Amino acid sequence: MTVTREPMLDEPPEGTARRAERREAVDFDGLYHAHFRSLTLQLTAYCGDLSHAQDMVQEAFCRALARWSRVSRYDDPVAWVRRVAWNLATSRWRRLRTAQAWLHRQREEYVPGPGPDRVALTAALSELPPHQRRAVVLHYLADLSVAQIAAQEDVPEGxxxxxxxxxxxxxxxxxxTTSEVNHHD
Incomplete structure (x- = not known):
């Protein structure tokens, strides 16, 4: 006769730890396979470079795997991976921007002065009353609508x-008048 021992109430059944580890691995693998492509597409659209997007999503999944015991309990582990990938992309963009600014400061560039039309327009704008000048600049140069300008200036659209x-x-x-003067010279 074979006697089997019943597990104690506070003792997990035999093999439970192994099954939990397998389930955890399957969950991560499933998450990775289900979302790597879509996250890569999102990051590619954001940063404009497929290989960098793949690297950032891969790094985000590596970080998730290192913390999988905690990340797997989140309501939406994909949201955590997505946020990490976007943060990596933003950090990369900031580093590139800083490097470009440094390089730009290291070299001198010749920038031609403004042309006569630009000088005339700037002079004419400077003679307008401040509200008119702001409205013209916001509407024609910043492409804001009348409603947007009214909201910004806190005045009626009229x-x-x-x-x-x-x-x-x-x-x-x-x-x-400026154009006529220039043509007569």
Missing amino acids: TVKSWLYRGRTALAAKLT
């Missing part, structure tokens, strides 16, 4: 339209 009309009219008069 006021912005009035500023734009008056600013265009004044600029047209000043630039026409």
Whole structure:
């Protein structure tokens, strides 16, 4: 007769630890296979380089694996991996930006001065009242809508339209006069 021992209440059944380890590994593998491609596509769209995106997603999954006992208990482990990958991409972008700024400071570049049209426009804009100048610049150079300018300036849309009309009219008069003067010289 064979006697089998029943496990104590606080003792896990035999093999439970091994099954939990296998389940954990399968969960990570499944997560990796299910999401590596989509995360890579997202990072590629963000950073513009497939190989760098693959490297960052791979690094994020490596970090997740190193902390898998904790990450696997999160409600959405993919969100954790995605956040790590995006943080890596942002850090890479910042490092590149800093390096480019340093390189830019190391070399001298010749930048030609503004042309006569730019000088005339800048001079004409400087003669407009501040509200009109801001409205013209925001609308025509920053591509903001009348509603966006009104919200930013905390005025009604009709006021912005009035500023734009008056600013265009004044600029047209000043630039026409400047153009006529330049053509007569």
